Amino acid sequence: MQNIIDRILTDTMLHQGVPVLTYTIHYPNFTTTCSQASATYVNNYYNYQAKQKEDYCRNVLYQQAVEQAMYASDHQFPFNSYEFLSVYTITYNENCVTSLFTDQYTYLGGAHGDTVRDSQTWDFETGNQLKLSDYFPNSKTFTEFIISEINKQITGRENANPSTYFEDFPSLVRGNFSIESFYVTPDGIVIYYQQYDIAPFSTGIPEFFFPFKNCSPIE
Template sequence: MQTVTTNTLTDTISYKNIPIVTYKINYPSFTTTCNVKAAEAINAYYLRLAQNTRDYCRNVIFAQAAQDLEYIQGTRPFNAYTLDVIFQITYNSGCITSLYTDTYTYTGGAHGQTIRTSDTWDFSSGEKLRLTAFYPLTPSSLHQLQVSMESQIARRLKENPGTYFDDYKTLLHNTFRINNFYLEPGKLVIYFQQYDIAPYSTGLPEFYFPINI
């Protein structure tokens, strides 16, 4: 079993005495009763990701924000760029832990963008588990996944018309990514990114499949 602690890297960076970038990066740290060395390796993985994201904020996003501030030259209010990272543990039992991480970035405009990533870990070995560990990926099973997702969307559209693009069947096939999944108790969850198959207002579409874990 794993115990989870939340760590945070946060800062506000100014340019010409104006705060232009704010970031808050939450990332997990684990202790485990399964394999201490595996937990150490997984913790190092998340620390490295958090540090890389912090450096991206300090360099790339900061440079973009400073350029934007110089460009507007006081012609309009400047909205600080932001980056927020949160994670959610969705399954944690025995030596298996599954989670997703949402990274929200705002760099001007009407709204920001959220990118989701996910990981499912075996803390006995330290290995990241792939979808094939929980669901067989054959032409037949992939077709069944597609049909099930189409059916779930059809039901949702009856309740809320316009929440998916008209060509969602084609988009489901074209934007499916094998690593875009996480576990919940008794369920496999497959998700899509914003705009993959639905408008921004729909968020990140999720589809649910019963499995035995």
């Protein structure tokens, strides 16, 4: 079992006394009854990721925000402060396995911001990440099964709420499928796509649930 402490990097950065960028980066720190060496490895992974994000905010986004603020001031335009927010969600934490996803939201002053998701499922006995194939042990072509099931789920959603997915979703589902875009819940696996991959912005991040009982299609 893993215990999780929420750690945060945050700052509001100013230019000539005006806030131009606020960032908040949440990241987990683990202790475990399984393997402390594994916990150290996982913690170093998230420490590094958080530091990389902070460096990006301070050295890239801040400069972009300053340039935009100066341009807005010179042309008497309103300026909306930039925002960067990274928040993780623990979706499974039992025995020596923990699964989570992180949504990274970036707002650059426009009509709306964009969110990018990534996820990891950790085996704290070994310190390794579990793979999607680990949950489909009886199928060599499990990705074809997943894609077929996702298309069925989308068809049902489209029948209930038309235009929530792009018209050419079957080709987009296949073309944008990522074997790393999944997380685990107590009841099954969730496969997700990024914003705009297969649906309009209004649909958000599309998710597709696979109960554990359906995760071993036998060939």
